[in-house]
Amino acid sequence: MAATIKDIAKLAGVSPGTVSRVLANKVGFFSEHTGEKVRAAAAELGYQKNTAAAELVTQQSNVVAAIVNSTKTNFASPIIEGIQAEAHRHDLNVIILYAGDDDSEQQRRALTTVIERPVRSILLLSVDLAAENLTLLQNSRIPFCFLSISFDEIQVPYITSDDWQVGYQATQTLLKLGHQNIGLAGVDSDFHTGRQRVAGYRQAMQEAGITVQPEWIQLGNYSYTAGQAAMRAYGANSGLTAIIGASDMAAVGVLNTARSLGYRVPTDLSILAIDGTEICELVQPALSSISQNFYEMGVAGVQQLCAPGELPQKITPIKLVERDSLQRNG
Template structure:
């Protein structure tokens, strides 16, 4: 919106090529005095690079785009922290775009916005992409990766090992003596939930325990889903422990249990999945299977930086049990 390299060139009595070289630090063939002069004038004139022009001519960009949903899930922040830290190390900028909440049209718009900009790579956070958006994404040829969500359609992703998460949670509770263990608040049609449940069942089977389908209560990982699940378990729940699909679900379970006059962990043990800060600020503190969100973010960036065409990149990260007071 004002000063261009042309203006600087005129002022400095050099060509725009020289200015360009100096301002983008390709100074190997410039004399010290010219460098100083050009930089001084640039500063004096308040020059600001026009990124649009740069991206147009170089046909490349130093920007990574992160697509997120407006969900109330709070772990995104940790992933984003990881992304930023790693991107910063490599001199990349990060922009974040909202893809709305279950609105395919908004989602499509978001992907379109990004693909029309020549970003270096796209990180899709816990995003379930519609078929249309997927096509658009692939067609764009821009490297992309899904984070914290798996898929079996050959698209690259980095996610926690959800089967292991289910297994760890259940196994721990079984070791603590529980025999009837619920699983609440997860979206049972999602791959995430399926894997978690399969791990949970594996742990049960290992100890010759069975699972009543009623103990698995569907939900969308929200606080209300936790509350509702607890209502379903009732005031005198058959289960003695519940695994929560997310921290918010865990809190919902716990609060509703409180309403029912049930004590956590005495009357009902809770293990929650995610392990965000929320676990630490509620009372009692929630035992969790804590995911490596930060690391997922870091790995996502590294994947994009070292991107080369390959089919079906998949990476599963570790989760760890953190025992607190709710179990």
């Protein structure tokens, strides 16, 4: 139904090849006169290019796909913004797919819809791919890069913050304020990211000569409810004077539950969030955070995929952002 290059050719009285060259603006391949004719015909027919067909013959595409693990993770937004901005600079288009939360079936669906189509490269935002899906991805021979997640067991390109440093610096920040009994809430220990954060935390505590009590580390999945659960586990008489939320959401969970348990924040209890997204500024008191540069991760992700040969694993910087949820102890 839609007009094709052939319709234009017929209307303008030239060959399809010529139309293609005019529309692609291959200068030097057609006269002023035919250029005019073709463009007029195209406009008259309301021509829309069928890029899929073009990609079929050129065997290349200018779309990069971003697969994100959940609609709920709030840090995906700045990463995507970074991707969009940098993609724009390289004249690439971005499509986004949601892969659900650790649902390997949904992951597979998202993955195949992009693999089966001509996409130039794939960015995976914080998605922990099931083993069979990783093989699928690797077999596709499409360049890819993980963002905001790291691995130790497998050798794949990724860009993320130094999670060990995240844990270490968070803990150091609180130690410097005189805190000794410091909790770590909502962190998961199943994946590399969480393990690294815990390791950084432990190292900082050890250097300060403090023995970490087992109950100080409350595991979870970084969610709001994980933060709530952690705080309930600490209880009203935890003896803690500071808590690190393993994510912003976890920190908010800690904050709200601590309040309902009777803590005043930051007077009785300091809270330090990890991530530093928008949500830190929305709650009161605004949460101080070890902030990741998510935007930069997105930018670096598409750069890495545009300039192969670069080293495949990159670390983006983190920094402490002071807001209102920390207070010196004693």
